[in-house]
Amino acid sequence: MAMAKRDTTAPKRDTYTPESLLAVAVEVFNERGYDGTSMEHLSRAAGISKSSIYHHVRGKEELLERAVGRALDGLFAIFEEDGARAQERAIDRLEYVVHRTAEVLMAELPYVTLLLRVRGNTGTERWAMERRREFDHEVAELLRAAVAEGDLRADVDVRLATRLLFGMINSIVEWYRPPKDGERHGEHPGEHGGEQVADTVVRIAFDGLRTS
Amino acid sequence: MAMAKRDTTAPKRDTYTPESLLAVAVEVFNERGYDGTSMEHLSRAAGISKSSIYHHVRGKEELLERAVGRALDGLFAIFEEDGARAQERAIDRLEYVVHRTAEVLMAELPYVTLLLRVRGNTGTERWAMERRREFDHEVAELLRAAVAEGDLRADVDVRLATRLLFGMINSIVEWYRPPKDGERHGEHPGEHGGEQVADTVVRIAFDGLRTS
């Protein structure tokens, strides 16, 4: 640790790494759609020329690949956590996974948003869709187990319930915006805090909207 | 009615109307995404040349406009139906609207799918998003009224609940495929009938997944 440390707090922070460029690109992809985004759009958003982008990444599709890969890694990591493995009843593991999925979605919002919007036009997109299906399948297994243990109602089809459950969770990307640094949540009316969102998802999914 | 009727059952049914061309175009838009679809793609799918398409419609965006307009008309018509107006309690009107929204979504599947995917890049897209917000707002009012009448739990934020409710309903477009003519539902394992889907949406949304 004898090296002099460069001043990373300086306002001038302009040389890109593949990682920092990715963050810019993903924002633009989500705003305009992947297909609706040109390299020209990316270059303007990043403040460098089109050709400079090719110094950092091989092309547009590599940016997509890195982004959806990051989202998928975050989601699959949930299954390795204690709450998804160590609890006795399947319904408790399921509740944990649902809650954490909502949390990861909000923590990695732009990357998961992009993941959920790929349509299968390219090889990268088809690979991402395949891995998403694997994730859904693992959650469906938890539902099946919880029904078998008598904790989930048996009068709804497990596959259909899984789809609607993910529909609810995944729709968070359509409107959730993370609180800016220095703001408490609750400052803007109508904006929800992340924990409130994850808790409400679990509550509605398991207990419904009706008064009990 | 003295006119001779043309034989519309003939297999050769190849001259397009704006309406029949729209049906083809919407399929392609949903498969490739609106931005990912070129006039070349459309012409191949329709079996006519690019320039022939311009005989029927002014351009690509007019096809989008007709499609999302049709979806929005179908959705807003729900509020005019008896079940959404004549019932005494707000929760009953809400249940009706939720059930019917799911039904209309499946009946007009390709058009609603396209509507739900527009991102606001063009004027048409922004207009469609604005009308969608109006629809959501009307449903949110029903939720508010049902909470006030004591039929919906008061411990969830109305706006958040509305968003999650629509998240669940709208996600149907991601996987629902209508049964082909001549097939009963239930023939393919894992494919759900439309009524089963709409009923399950209502059941999960109002009563939740847990055994009561």
Add this chain to the structure above:
DNA sequence: GTCTATATCCTGATAGAC
């Protein structure tokens, strides 16, 4: 690491013959 300039292909849309 960034730029300007350029290559090559594809885009939405039009003109005009049949």
Add this chain to the structure above:
DNA sequence: GTCTATCAGGATATAGAC
């Protein structure tokens, strides 16, 4: 109503100077 031929602009990507 459909076609071929064509346009002008925009797309991804590369070459090579600084």
